[in-house]
Amino acid sequence: MGATHARDDDAEEARVSAPSVRSQLFRRKPVVDMVEETGAGRPEGGALARRMGVGQLMGLGIGATIGTGIFFVLTSAVPEAGPAVIVSFVLAAITAGFTALCYAELASTIPVAGSSYSYAYATLGEVVAYVVGWCLVLEYAVSSAAVSVGWSEYLNELLDDTIGLRIPDALSFAPGAGGVVNLPAIVLVTLCALLLVRGASESARANAVMVVLKIVVLLFFAAVAFTAFEAGNLSPFAPLGAAGVGAAASSIFFSFIGLDAVSTAGEEVRDPRRTLPRAIIGSLIVVTTVYLLVAVAAVGAQAAGLFEGQEAGLAVILENVTGSRWPAIVLAAGAVISIFSVTLVTMYGQTRILFAMSRDGMVPSLFSRVDPRTLTPVRGTVAVALFVGALAGFVPLDFLVDLTSMGTLVAFLVVSVGVMVLRSTRPDLPRGFRVPGYPVVPVLSVLFCLYLLYGLPPVTWGLFALWLTLAAVLYVTYARTHSRLRDPR
Template identity: 60%
Template structure:
């Protein structure tokens, strides 16, 4: 009896740590159920994809929540969050060049840390991408109300534009933008990339316009005291704002649809992060310089609030709100794209139903996957408040990013001979710093966020042991 028990325990341990060889992963690239993904994306499109997924979610939505926590030091909060993101971005760049597949950090973990850790990472990515889409969709609803108020003097009733807990019943605008993004994704990756490129140009122009206007109203007194809530406030602000860096890794989810992934993915990841960080710091500096930090409390459409309060000019505020709508639409589109591709990879490995990796022969997109993910995100956006969504997204992202840094360390030891189109500088120091920064920012989040994360992980583990572990392709091979 004990021998049977020992064999059973040994079998379970072997199942949990089984790895998918990099060579096998690369051989499967692009292939799904009944079709293949199409390689149509170049460097500019991949960079735009990452900028589109990143730029907007923090500046247009979460800035109003971070300033009351950090004060004028919110500028440093962006820098701290950006440095944390940079360590992980370097690791993403190395792995994306080595393993250019749709699964992003889920796939990297599968190749290095074993199936259970890969599942946990993939489950974190479901939280990261799915919930962040829902969160910025909520922000889209806030800005459309801002635009309607400034131009027509009307707003959508709170019952139909806010989720329960924020004074409403359902957030209909959030549902609308998710469904519009779904329609674009169903048309195919190339069409989605073209629409995203146009929206990225509009959003960058909008943020530069805001800086031009706000810098003309900057008062030196608004920067004093610079650290009203101390270093703890700055760190807490950085933890909240890390949400705004989610998306730079979106290019890594397009590995099977890139024309030259080994060359272009690392470049797109690092280039997009640099552009986004510069814009974030400029906008934050202009915002807290133009309006005293105490005036941000309760402001949901923060940038329009700054322009309206400081200048009293509704025309500029309306233009800004319109730009924000385009910016947030781009985030919804690109992050929803990333979510579908991660589930595509998990489905191909057998860990989630195979229907999610079925590719439409006409468009080259995972049609059923897109419909399922969009429906889930739309429901989430309609009924869950923004603050809860943003914090839950940050903790899932930080966990996944930490695993990417660990994966670099593991592959440097286990597969040193593999060709790398980009190498993390100063390794192993840089990946270790990436892990430590992610851990530090995770522990800056509140207890409620940790409880939400623990509940999500527990639910994910139940699904893995009940379904994924037995249906895994590695289990059947």
């Protein structure tokens, strides 16, 4: 009888202490715990090594951004917006600018790996963080695959111009784009994975060299293209009106993924509360300047009707402008180097997102196991390379570009909301940077993100809904019960 009463008492105690479904879904991870488990407050702590400074971090941001779109996105954006694609770039840059300020504040307040996933976990709760994490996984994987496909196009252009050789279409295009498998894209993903396995600082140094080369090449393109600038090419300026401009801006936005890539390195930079904001804002300024120069030069040098379906478009423009092949060869070589660095950094970002999620129990521990010699998540990097390689080899480019924009915009929107939530719930936290014009700037960032999301095509929304459905299933069946916060005590 006594044993029965004891069991009843235990059951009653369990019912009383068991957290509600709502409290499980929206439990937050304390910022102090996040910082402590990274070793940010003690030089000897943390699983990842803090070795990067402002220069290397800006290199990551610029490396992940310049090249992601500008070398090949004009072929799809100009047919939508016409010469008004310049306005589309401005819209995307303004949205990215508002969001960059929000990123700078959260990155200086929560200097950990995981970017907007970690920020959402601290401000909006576990289920929101999990959805954001899945958006980031989609964003980085698809972005890596998309630029790998673009790299394949420029590699073919370079081989054709230098030695008169082209990789057969069957081996350089995905099914649905006229081929069987995009082999060069898979090779690129493999090379990036090998470099990432060697170490973050080694990857950052290699990326810094490639960033300098890509900026020089794009400035070279602008200088040459401006010599053929014709005002007549800008008319009609916006043939499809505001709708076309908005649709192009939505597609272009994936070109600004580098802002998020900077914050994924929160556990591998020195003095993160000062370094992260400077690197984020500095990257945005450089990237926006280069993008606008190239866009204006390109639409001024070539009629809008010629952009559609143009493979390795910037190289073709140079060849048409100069009547010579050597400028196109220089541009194609620069693109091959440039896009290599983009793939490198976006794959790096994805491994760090999964690292943070794995440490919280949201995904298997495979992704947070760090090699004791290189201090990098080797197994997680290999898993990412396999997934990205499959996308790059077998999925056409158009689907990849819009899906990347979707994931990026959702992540940026959550960061902007997170700034407002954290200001309200934890005004006492030390902040290395504060958003100027608060709360107007975060609100404008949210509104611009929503506008660009509205401009994405229905098929992208459908694919994104399928992705979120998969995320919901995995959260219920795995993450909710493996979460490190599952014990209410």
